[in-house]
Amino acid sequence: MKRSYIGVITLAIILFLDIICMQLLVHQFFYENYGNVLLYMIIMIILFPVAFIIYKKEKHKGGGASGK
């Protein structure tokens, strides 16, 4: 059985970016740089559909005996 791990790795990277952005967002919030908070919120909201698109593309990659 062959597996494609590209999806897993890219999604893990996206989740890691999410964690980083969340951390920065909370810090910027406490430093009262509210413009930056909005920026990080937009990044995080964009990352979700990106993750979903990657999932849709990657879920049939690799495959077992069916040869997909």
Added chain:
Amino acid sequence: MAEKKNTVRVEDDNYTHNIDRNNERALDRRGFMKTLVGAAGVFAVSSLPWGTIAAKELMGLADKEYPEHKIADIKDVKVGDSVEFHYPSEHDSAVLIRLGENEFVAYQNACTHLRCPVYWVKDQQEMVCPCHHGKFDVKTGAPTAGPPRRPLPEIIVKTKQGSVFAVRVKRYEA
């Protein structure tokens, strides 16, 4: 592999086809990717409240504006003396302290421990709460001794035409 005699469906005929007890295959590659996407969604949603508060702050809705309130004439307050007043409402007692010739500070003087009134003690150059001997730094309002842990809310003051005016209450900062 297909010519082997088994009851496993062709599309499931891989090296893990026999692992299907106790949801052991619930977290396969695809399920794991689903979890990651779901987590990204949770992160996106959880950033929304921060963003809305930030947007609110940027639009200036959170800064409450109170009308300016005249506290006292400058000539009536000697350096080192204090004046009690009420701001922003008549139930919020506050204290104005003249530290220098042109240096005024004002705080809402309800102690942040149990809301006893805090007094300016000129001899000790400190603000003291008599209930439990809490003390506050006069320059910053930060607690220096006793049970209080949070600073007194500072009132922004300005001087004009020989009088001291309370302008607004400074936002609480942890």
